[in-house]
Amino acid sequence: MIAAILSKPARYAIVSLLASTVVTASPGLAGDIAVRDALGREVVIADTSRTLSIGGAITEVLVALGLEQRITGIDSTSTYPPTAVKDKPNVGYLRQLSAEGVIGLNPTLILAMDSAGPKQTMQAIESAKIPLVLIPEKLTEQGLLDKIRLIGHAMNADASANCLATAVAEDFDQLRQLRAKIDRPLRVMFVMSLVNGQAMAAGRNTAANEIIELSGGVNAIDGYDGYKSINDEAIVAAKPDAVLTIRRSRDTFEADAFYAHPGFALTPAAKNRVFVAMDGLYLLGFGPRTPAAARDVAATLYPQLASQAGDFKPKAASAVCRP
Amino acid sequence: MTVMEIGRRRVARSFRPRSGVTLAVLLVLLLICLALALTVGAAGIPLSRLPAALGLLPAADAGPMAARDQMVLWSIRLPRILTAAIVGSLLAASGALMQGLFRNPLADPALVGVSSGGAFAAASSIVLLDHALGDNLRFLQDHLLPVAAFAGSLVTTIALYRIASRAGRTSIALFLLAGLAIAAIANAGIGVLVYLADDRQLRDITFWMMGSLSGANWAKASSTALVLLIALAVFVKVARHLDLLVLGESEAFHTGVDVERLKRLSIVLVSLMTGVAVSVCGVIGFVGIVVPHLLRLLIGPSHRLLLPASACLGAVMLVAADTVARTIVAPAEMPIGILTAAIGAPFFLVILLRQRKLVGL
Numbered sequence: 001m002i003a004a005i006l007s008k009p010a011r012y013a014i015v016s017l018l019a020s021t022v023v024t025a026s027p028g029l030a031g032d033i034a035v036r037d038a039l040g041r042e043v044v045i046a047d048t049s050r051t052l053s054i055g056g057a058i059t060e061v062l063v064a065l066g067l068e069q070r071i072t073g074i075d076s077t078s079t080y081p082p083t084a085v086k087d088k089p090n091v092g093y094l095r096q097l098s099a100e101g102v103i104g105l106n107p108t109l110i111l112a113m114d115s116a117g118p119k120q121t122m123q124a125i126e127s128a129k130i131p132l133v134l135i136p137e138k139l140t141e142q143g144l145l146d147k148i149r150l151i152g153h154a155m156n157a158d159a160s161a162n163c164l165a166t167a168v169a170e171d172f173d174q175l176r177q178l179r180a181k182i183d184r185p186l187r188v189m190f191v192m193s194l195v196n197g198q199a200m201a202a203g204r205n206t207a208a209n210e211i212i213e214l215s216g217g218v219n220a221i222d223g224y225d226g227y228k229s230i231n232d233e234a235i236v237a238a239k240p241d242a243v244l245t246i247r248r249s250r251d252t253f254e255a256d257a258f259y260a261h262p263g264f265a266l267t268p269a270a271k272n273r274v275f276v277a278m279d280g281l282y283l284l285g286f287g288p289r290t291p292a293a294a295r296d297v298a299a300t301l302y303p304q305l306a307s308q309a310g311d312f313k314p315k316a317a318s319a320v321c322r323p
Numbered sequence: 324m325t326v327m328e329i330g331r332r333r334v335a336r337s338f339r340p341r342s343g344v345t346l347a348v349l350l351v352l353l354l355i356c357l358a359l360a361l362t363v364g365a366a367g368i369p370l371s372r373l374p375a376a377l378g379l380l381p382a383a384d385a386g387p388m389a390a391r392d393q394m395v396l397w398s399i400r401l402p403r404i405l406t407a408a409i410v411g412s413l414l415a416a417s418g419a420l421m422q423g424l425f426r427n428p429l430a431d432p433a434l435v436g437v438s439s440g441g442a443f444a445a446a447s448s449i450v451l452l453d454h455a456l457g458d459n460l461r462f463l464q465d466h467l468l469p470v471a472a473f474a475g476s477l478v479t480t481i482a483l484y485r486i487a488s489r490a491g492r493t494s495i496a497l498f499l500l501a502g503l504a505i506a507a508i509a510n511a512g513i514g515v516l517v518y519l520a521d522d523r524q525l526r527d528i529t530f531w532m533m534g535s536l537s538g539a540n541w542a543k544a545s546s547t548a549l550v551l552l553i554a555l556a557v558f559v560k561v562a563r564h565l566d567l568l569v570l571g572e573s574e575a576f577h578t579g580v581d582v583e584r585l586k587r588l589s590i591v592l593v594s595l596m597t598g599v600a601v602s603v604c605g606v607i608g609f610v611g612i613v614v615p616h617l618l619r620l621l622i623g624p625s626h627r628l629l630l631p632a633s634a635c636l637g638a639v640m641l642v643a644a645d646t647v648a649r650t651i652v653a654p655a656e657m658p659i660g661i662l663t664a665a666i667g668a669p670f671f672l673v674i675l676l677r678q679r680k681l682v683g684l
Binding site for chain 2: 076093095096192193195196197198199200203221223224227228229230231232233234236237238246248261262263265266
């Protein structure tokens with residue numbers, strides 16, 4: 001709220017500044033691009049030279065499309081690829097953006113996940129008349145391909161985006177073939193955090209749920225939506241064969257914490273010591289690396305598939321889709 | 324005129340229940356509550372399989388599910404129920420003790436910022452663990468949060484005590500007011516942490532602040548039990564002195580009570596009890612204020628009966644609330660603090676309204 005108030009003078013300054021650039025760019029020229037964003041609004045984009053990327057997956061796509069020169073700033077969830085993001089100005093966490101911080105970078109286009117916020121900041125950005133494209137977060141294969149094409153279209157890089165989307169689609173095909181070799185899907189529980197013995201596990205309609213299914217597993221929790229505190233006895237009743245979590249720093253220690261937990265200790269996962277910890281953005285980001293992340297999970301869950309998983313060379317990583 | 328004094332007068336001219344009978348009734352109530360809690364849970368052990376799960380049947384008659392039932396019961400459900408009972412005792416008894424000490428029926432460890440101090444330290448540890456500094460403390464991971472919560476409560480209480488005491492005398496009014504200020508500071512600190520936290524830490528802090536007995540185990544049950552035993556032993560020593568304190572500090576002093584020593588002992592004990600409870604299960608409000616209040620109306624204000632009876636009824640209340648919390652939205656879990664506040668706060672309001680005329684408000 002304070003940010004919104006403070007930014008008022010800044011907003012006027014930027015608006016007048018933009019007004020002058022708009023005159024020179026004169027709207028309606030052939031160079032303008034119209035995209036329909038997550039809210040169904042039509043956003044007209046005239047200039048992509050200073051693009052602010054709010055969301056780890058968006059940044060990854062932009063870099064894969066060879067557009068890192070046009071990224072004028074990122075948010076704190078944009079951690080990959082490290083070489084491309086380390087020198088970019090950072091506007092903070094995507095749900096706690098400050099209007100002044102965002103507008104102060106003088107972006108000509110903002111690409112943001114539709115979860116970006118807070119509301120006041122988004123309103124301030126809109127009233128500053130900076131083109132803002134909210135990218136829908138659909139946690140499906142098709143949703144990911146659409147996301148890549150939408151970002152590409154907004155950046156006037158449709159050809160590169162089609163190239164990347166094709167590569168990612170091929171990776172999903174390879175992943176599908178890998179999944180077909182799984183005879184008995186494992187029950188996997190994704191645990192967001194384990195604080196003071198209290199576990200928070202992913203239910204349906206979560207990125208974690210999708211990644212479990214993409215890697216040929218079954219989410220052990222189907223009793224609720226989203227990430228919630230789970231009952232210790234329900235952990236036992238869910239009978240997970242494996243625990244999947246986000247890597248912090250020392251994996252072995254985390255694994256021990258799970259095996260020592262009264263609920264997890266009684267599960268097949270603890271008996272067989274199947275524990276997978278991965279980088280958060282890689283695992284849950286739903287960017288171009290998602291098929292590779294699912295492959296890595298599958299290779300750990302199903303050791304018999306490890307050699308075939310090794311043959312799976314993600315095309316998205318090597319595809320040359322730069323203009 | 325405080326509620327306690329009214330209670331005293333009312334009880335003085337009416338039937339005063341014998342302490343043995345009252346405690347026996349409360350203990351039976353507690354046993355019934357524990358038995359009911361034992362029979363429900365997300366892993367579902369029907370009554371027919373309960374004897375086998377408890378190990379009361381010989382292995383041959385136990386049935387195919389006995390091994391799993393036994394593990395769920397002994398390593399999850401039983402320690403959790405016992406922890407709930409002990410934490411409930413600690414919360415209610417520390418409330419009763421603090422109210423006796425302050426001669427104010429509204430005193431509560433949560434009110435004077437002891438819980439908030441503990442909560443702030445715990446929230447710090449959640450955010451800290453994800454930072455570079457946290458990597459060096461990672462060996463402490465399992466213990467950092469409870470230790471931080473306890474240390475936070477203790478530091479808050481000591482700071483309060485320092486502020487409130489001058490030249491060997493402790494001002495209770497200053498203690499209460501400084502407590503309100505410290506609670507506000509701690510809450511501001513929690514606000515800063517909430518602002519700094521990312522999505523996952525935010526969920527962790529919010530859920531933790533609402534309290535939960537999830538992750539209770541035998542180690543937690545036994546360490547809290549030890550604190551409860553210490554507290555009960557101290558109660559025997561201080562109960563009569565607290566009764567005399569109702570007369571006023573100088574009056575109590577003239578009847579031979581070492582008032583300053585009584586205050587010190589009580590404050591350390593309250594912070595120990597609250598700190599341990601907060602460290603085990605987060606912030607659970609209203610048990611410490613409702614239970615002693617209710618009991619004072621039922622059995623009168625004598626601390627010799629009030630302190631152990633509060634411990635008993637607090638256990639009953641928390642075991643019941645936890646049973647609801649862990650079953651009502653299974654397989655997920657409802658934070659218990661929501662339940663105690665939802666039941667306790669309106670109840671507290673009703674007591675206040677009924678007493679309004681009597682307390683002169």
